[in-house]
Amino acid sequence: MHHANDILLSLFIVFVAAQIGAEIAQRLKLPGVVGEIAAGCAIGPSLLGWITPEQIVTGTPLDVLAEIGVVLLLFSVGLETRLEDLKKVGRSAFLVGVLGVLLPFALGAAWAHASGFDWSKSLFVAAAFVATSAGITARVLQELGVLQRVESKVILGAAVIDDILAMLLLGVVVSLQGGGGFNLSHLVMVLAGAIGFIAVIGWGGTRVMRWNSNWLEKPRHVHSPLLIVLALCLGLAYVSTLFGLAAIIGAFLAGMIASETRQQHTLEQQIQPLLSLLTPFFFVLTGSKIDLHQLANGDALIMLGVVTVIAIVSKLLGGFLGALSLGRAGATIVGFGMVPRGEVGVVIASLGLAAGVFSDRMYAIIVTMSLLTAMVTPPILAWLLRRGASHADA
Amino acid sequence: MHHANDILLSLFIVFVAAQIGAEIAQRLKLPGVVGEIAAGCAIGPSLLGWITPEQIVTGTPLDVLAEIGVVLLLFSVGLETRLEDLKKVGRSAFLVGVLGVLLPFALGAAWAHASGFDWSKSLFVAAAFVATSAGITARVLQELGVLQRVESKVILGAAVIDDILAMLLLGVVVSLQGGGGFNLSHLVMVLAGAIGFIAVIGWGGTRVMRWNSNWLEKPRHVHSPLLIVLALCLGLAYVSTLFGLAAIIGAFLAGMIASETRQQHTLEQQIQPLLSLLTPFFFVLTGSKIDLHQLANGDALIMLGVVTVIAIVSKLLGGFLGALSLGRAGATIVGFGMVPRGEVGVVIASLGLAAGVFSDRMYAIIVTMSLLTAMVTPPILAWLLRRGASHADA
Numbered sequence: 001m002h003h004a005n006d007i008l009l010s011l012f013i014v015f016v017a018a019q020i021g022a023e024i025a026q027r028l029k030l031p032g033v034v035g036e037i038a039a040g041c042a043i044g045p046s047l048l049g050w051i052t053p054e055q056i057v058t059g060t061p062l063d064v065l066a067e068i069g070v071v072l073l074l075f076s077v078g079l080e081t082r083l084e085d086l087k088k089v090g091r092s093a094f095l096v097g098v099l100g101v102l103l104p105f106a107l108g109a110a111w112a113h114a115s116g117f118d119w120s121k122s123l124f125v126a127a128a129f130v131a132t133s134a135g136i137t138a139r140v141l142q143e144l145g146v147l148q149r150v151e152s153k154v155i156l157g158a159a160v161i162d163d164i165l166a167m168l169l170l171g172v173v174v175s176l177q178g179g180g181g182f183n184l185s186h187l188v189m190v191l192a193g194a195i196g197f198i199a200v201i202g203w204g205g206t207r208v209m210r211w212n213s214n215w216l217e218k219p220r221h222v223h224s225p226l227l228i229v230l231a232l233c234l235g236l237a238y239v240s241t242l243f244g245l246a247a248i249i250g251a252f253l254a255g256m257i258a259s260e261t262r263q264q265h266t267l268e269q270q271i272q273p274l275l276s277l278l279t280p281f282f283f284v285l286t287g288s289k290i291d292l293h294q295l296a297n298g299d300a301l302i303m304l305g306v307v308t309v310i311a312i313v314s315k316l317l318g319g320f321l322g323a324l325s326l327g328r329a330g331a332t333i334v335g336f337g338m339v340p341r342g343e344v345g346v347v348i349a350s351l352g353l354a355a356g357v358f359s360d361r362m363y364a365i366i367v368t369m370s371l372l373t374a375m376v377t378p379p380i381l382a383w384l385l386r387r388g389a390s391h392a393d394a
Numbered sequence: 395m396h397h398a399n400d401i402l403l404s405l406f407i408v409f410v411a412a413q414i415g416a417e418i419a420q421r422l423k424l425p426g427v428v429g430e431i432a433a434g435c436a437i438g439p440s441l442l443g444w445i446t447p448e449q450i451v452t453g454t455p456l457d458v459l460a461e462i463g464v465v466l467l468l469f470s471v472g473l474e475t476r477l478e479d480l481k482k483v484g485r486s487a488f489l490v491g492v493l494g495v496l497l498p499f500a501l502g503a504a505w506a507h508a509s510g511f512d513w514s515k516s517l518f519v520a521a522a523f524v525a526t527s528a529g530i531t532a533r534v535l536q537e538l539g540v541l542q543r544v545e546s547k548v549i550l551g552a553a554v555i556d557d558i559l560a561m562l563l564l565g566v567v568v569s570l571q572g573g574g575g576f577n578l579s580h581l582v583m584v585l586a587g588a589i590g591f592i593a594v595i596g597w598g599g600t601r602v603m604r605w606n607s608n609w610l611e612k613p614r615h616v617h618s619p620l621l622i623v624l625a626l627c628l629g630l631a632y633v634s635t636l637f638g639l640a641a642i643i644g645a646f647l648a649g650m651i652a653s654e655t656r657q658q659h660t661l662e663q664q665i666q667p668l669l670s671l672l673t674p675f676f677f678v679l680t681g682s683k684i685d686l687h688q689l690a691n692g693d694a695l696i697m698l699g700v701v702t703v704i705a706i707v708s709k710l711l712g713g714f715l716g717a718l719s720l721g722r723a724g725a726t727i728v729g730f731g732m733v734p735r736g737e738v739g740v741v742i743a744s745l746g747l748a749a750g751v752f753s754d755r756m757y758a759i760i761v762t763m764s765l766l767t768a769m770v771t772p773p774i775l776a777w778l779l780r781r782g783a784s785h786a787d788a
Contacts, residue, residue: 007461012628015625015628026614067402071402220416220417234402234405238402247402270666273617273667277668
């Protein structure tokens with residue numbers, strides 16, 4: 001067996017780097033996830049080069065492990081989330097989702113137009129400011145054990161709304177940029193499909209499980225409930241991409257369905273080793289995509305600073321205004337919880353690069369902005385949550 | 395997030411097929427692993443084609459998941475194996491390992507020469523008859539909960555010896571075939587390296603852990619013992635490939651080291667969900683490599699039958715003779731336990747194809763033989779072990 005040696009070495013390096021990074025971060029009183037992202041940056045192409053750029057593009061083994069990692073992470077977050085609790089914060093979550101998309105989009109478009117892009121390109125650039133990546137925030141909330149707080153419920157509910165709107169917006173700007181007109185009926189159908197999928201799975205699935213989950217133990221395998229919900233997780237992650245949604249939305253829904261089973265507690269314990277092995281790949285790969293060489297230049301640095309500030313402030317403000325019913329402290333937590341863009345911004349930037357809308361430099365800036373929002377948020381969020389640890393639970 | 399959709403679908407298909415296959419097999423009183431391999435054959439290129447040939451070559455995401463799966467499987471088997479117990483059966487294991495390599499090699503070479511190959515090519519063909527793949531047997535022993543029986547210890551110990559000898563043999567035949575002479579001093583160095591690696595890691599590692607394993611809990615992460623031993627598993631799996639050994643040998647050693655820790659029991663529980671998610675990829679991919687089209691031809695079918703019978707009988711006889719000190723029933727179990735060649739034969743056949751030693755047809759026959767030995771063994775082994783369930787433990 002002489003094959004796959006190199007991939008074993010890469011797996012070892014990524015895994016160990018993540019553990020060392022997380023350990024250092026935690027000793028510095030920072031969330032472990034910050035250390036994992038920083039470790040990824042350190043071993044990535046722009047510093048040590050122990051991971052090569054070819055190893056982190058879409059569809060490579062490391063990328064697939066990262067994808068499985070974040071899918072399982074959102075599944076486990078869903079496992080700690082009851083649909084009933086989300087319904088209670090439905091109004092706030094909806095407002096946060098909508099304002100958290102509109103403000104970054106408006107401010108992003110205004111900035112892009114002011115920087116010399118025409119309006120159709122500006123809307124494309126603005127789309128890269130929009131989509132929140134729930135993975136980073138979910139990990140911080142889980143690490144601090146505050147998934148049951150009302151702010152966490154609002155953030156998770158808003159992340160679902162956010163993903164639907166971001167998907168629609170992306171569809172619109174890509175079609176505008178491609179010279180296609182604005183096709184309202186198509187848009188309505190896409191929206192209806194996504195909402196229908198979430199509603200059917202969310203309502204129907206939880207109802208079935210609440211009614212009876214003994215059938216999960218019918219198969220012969222001792223771990224059959226785990227195996228069935230993992231299959232559900234992979235399946236819904238895939239199906240949600242068919243509706244234009246992120247895979248993690250389907251995984252979250254699968255987790256939420258599984259949270260209604262009577263095996264929920266066992267499942268929560270069994271999922272932990274899977275998260276321990278696989279989520280580090282997601283965060284290390286996120287960090288490894290930060291291209292530090294782009295920061296070596298004064299102009300680019302200033303532009304990056306401006307873009308990042310706009311991205312953070314616009315999302316924070318949207319989330320804050322949407323969640324004002326929770327009071328100022330709660331609304332601030334929700335606002336920061338929505339800030340990380342993570343890999344979603346990276347995907348939009350890649351589309352922009354491929355479509356010729358972005359220059360290489362603009363691409364690098366948008367990507368780095370996305371990752372900076374992911375880096376900056378966890379320490380602030382952890383600080384805000386620890387400070388407000390006396391708040392009431394949901 | 396529209397990337398990686400297809401891989402999510404493949405993950406879902408492989409995972410669900412494995413569960414359905416295992417369930418059906420178990421209801422038919424067969425080991426679950428048989429159903430997983432059969433499921434792989436069904437969804438693979440030669441039947442349904444839901445997995446394409448491009449998806450299962452070395453280095454693809456599915457292949458890497460399969461590799462991680464079998465590495466974790468042997469790690470978990472090591473976790474249930476004490477070095478002390480292996481030492482007790484050292485003599486038998488050594489005999490089984492040596493005879494289990496010599497007999498298949500001799501009979502394989504005789505058959506190849508009789509079929510018209512010259513001697514140097516015959517030795518190459520014979521090498522494909524040699525290496526036992528411990529994954530299949532390990533899974534059956536684990537599924538039946540008989541890892542503590544003396545036959546299991548002999549099989550596991552012999553698998554290590556087998557891997558060392560197979561590695562040396564492969565080096566010799568490749569060098570002979572390539573026109574290089576027989577370099578004894580190089581061979582001795584390779585042997586010394588492999589034995590040195592196993593001895594240092596096996597003896598040293600277990601001693602360190604037995605002496606003190608509290609340091610595994612020093613890091614902040616609640617699951618730090620699991621994280622550290624997983625890192626050890628990935629690291630030793632890689633290092634063992636540097637010594638020419640299979641990755642699973644390093645993983646088995648890592649598990650054996652971890653079995654000496656005071657956290658052994660917790661680790662054994664935590665590793666189960668990882669096995670549940672990842673080992674199906676190994677067995678399904680193994681099955682998907684069976685090329686049924688090669689069996690559509692009478693001549694090929696006869697040749698395949700002859701080759702498979704030689705492969706099974708020679709290994710069974712070697713193992714049986716080596717383990718005679720356990721009595722006839724025990725020796726039969728050990729003999730059958732050594733029969734599966736699995737992916738090791740596939741690798742050697744690939745080398746032979748690349749070196750021009752094998753025709754496409756011969757390649758297909760060797761590959762199918764390797765996989766047939768893997769398919770045939772589990773039901774027989776399970777039957778023998780259940781029949782002899784009254785035997786004394788190690």
